[in-house]
Amino acid sequence: MTQGAHRFIPDAMTDLRRRIAFPKGTVLFQPGQACPGLVLLDKGTIKVTLTAANGREVVLYRVSPGDMCLQTFSCLVEGRTYSAEGVAETDLEGELVPPDRFRTLLETDPAFRDLVFSAVANRFGEYERLIEDVALTGFDARLARVLLRLADGTGEVHASHNALAVETASGRAFVSRRMAEMARAGLVEQQRGGVRVLDRAGLERIAAEER
Structure with a gap:
């Protein structure tokens, strides 16, 4: 965990969305942690970084309002744990959709499903640009x-x-x-x-x- 950073410890989850607010520096997730739900930002930026075995870090992407965190999406869809770290780069405000609610909305709400898939597609496009930057x-x-x-x-x-x-x-x-x-x-x-x-x-x- 980043020295001096706050730690996000989720409350017991219900099947309802709930408002969230975190100060700058809060560690939202770390490698090996289970996903507490989908964060939909209204304000602020989350920086997602990956650390290699040799200790070298790389910024994978940033999550701003309207963006999708691929780490979170993969954890929610596949039921696995995080492999990267997400830190509040600024003060954050938004909404947390618990895993059960996320799956229900994905199955029953076309508008929510379109929003999620569109955001995921945009994020993959950013991944392609990251690979191009590093390799080419x-x-x-x-x-x-x-x-x-x-x-x-x-x-x-x-x-x-x-x-x-x-x-x-x-x-x-x-x-x-x-x-x-x-x-x-x-x-x-x-x-x-x-x-x-x-x-x-x-x-x-x-x-x-x-x-």
Whole structure:
């Protein structure tokens, strides 16, 4: 579990949906944990990461309002446990649909079923893009895309080199070397605990490059 993080311990489930709210940093699920139900977000973002046997982490995807967590969907449909970790990246608000209720809605409610299947299809499309990024895209392009995606309105990226390594499925040392090159090229400015984007157009050109 992430140090200092809250832990989501579900109450006894009923066959009814219930409102939920979790603060930023709450661990919603971990490898080996049974699924407490489907979370339908109204507000916030869940970051889902996978940790390899060697300790290296990679961000699989993020779940925002209207999105589907494939880990949760697989656990609910197949009755297995989680293999990744889900953490509240921001404060969360939403609704929890217990497993029994999820299965009933999937069988009897066409609108709910269409919503679920559409969200799952969109998520698989994102998985394909992740594989393409890792297997077919040069690292600098991948890193540039992550910096552009994480930058706020002022160009600040509040992420350490270790966090950027997790986002790009790479090692921290390699990220540090490439960030130093980008800083020398005037694309970014490295700061304590993060990065400032100086040349967004330059990063966009790199992000558009292939191998």
